[in-house]
Amino acid sequence: xxxxxxxxxxxxxxxxxxxxxxxxxxxxxxxxxxxxxxxxxxxxxxxxxxxxxxxxxxxxxxxxxxxxxxxxxxxxxxxxxxxxxxxxxxxxxxxxxxxxxxxxxxxxxxxxxxxxxxxxxxxxxxxx
Numbered sequence: 001x002x003x004x005x006x007x008x009x010x011x012x013x014x015x016x017x018x019x020x021x022x023x024x025x026x027x028x029x030x031x032x033x034x035x036x037x038x039x040x041x042x043x044x045x046x047x048x049x050x051x052x053x054x055x056x057x058x059x060x061x062x063x064x065x066x067x068x069x070x071x072x073x074x075x076x077x078x079x080x081x082x083x084x085x086x087x088x089x090x091x092x093x094x095x096x097x098x099x100x101x102x103x104x105x106x107x108x109x110x111x112x113x114x115x116x117x118x119x120x121x122x123x124x125x126x127x128x
Contacts (some may be wrong), residue, residue, distance in 0.1 A: 007086040012038045012070050012071030013104055015118050015126060016077040020054065031078060032119035035100050038073060038108045040064075047073060080125050084108040 018033040036051035047070070048061040067073050070081075086109035096102050096113070101121050105112065115121050 004117055005088070007088065009084045009086060009108075010039060011082045011084055011108060013080045013108075013121070014038060014074050014077045015122050017082075022036055028117055029119040032117070032122055035104050035118040035121060037104045041066060049073070050103060052098075052100040052108055056101055079124065080122065082108060082125060084110075 013035055014037075015029050015035045033093050036049065036085075038047050038049050039048075041048050041061065045064055047064060047067055049058070049060045049062060051058045051060075059096065062073065070079060090111055097116050099116070101116060102120055104110075104121060105115065110124075112124060115124055
């Protein structure tokens with residue numbers, strides 16, 4: 001990637017209720033307890049899914065034959081389609097709360113230290 005030119009990527013950010021049981025989830029917005037990012041592969045045959053789980057960051061390819069539309073991946077979720085502008089000269093924060101939100105922010109090139117919860121990220125991305 002040329003370090004002088006901004007890079008544009010198109011992503012879908014998926015927000016949903018989690019299936020996990022943890023005390024922290026009672027403090028989060030019910031339909032905004034987890035988030036992850038999905039984009040189309042070059043050539044359009046697959047969905048690339050990047051999901052920051054509690055134990056690891058999972059990256060997987062889903063066939064578009066099995067999931068022809070983004071809504072098929074997680075039907076009961078809130079989905080935002082994002083045009084991310086990645087600025088090569090911008091560096092991520094070295095100190096952060098490393099959770100699903102931080103993984104999505106990293107993929108989108110977002111540098112916002114105070115955005116920690118999926119609902120805060122949703123509000124930031126939807127300009128709400």
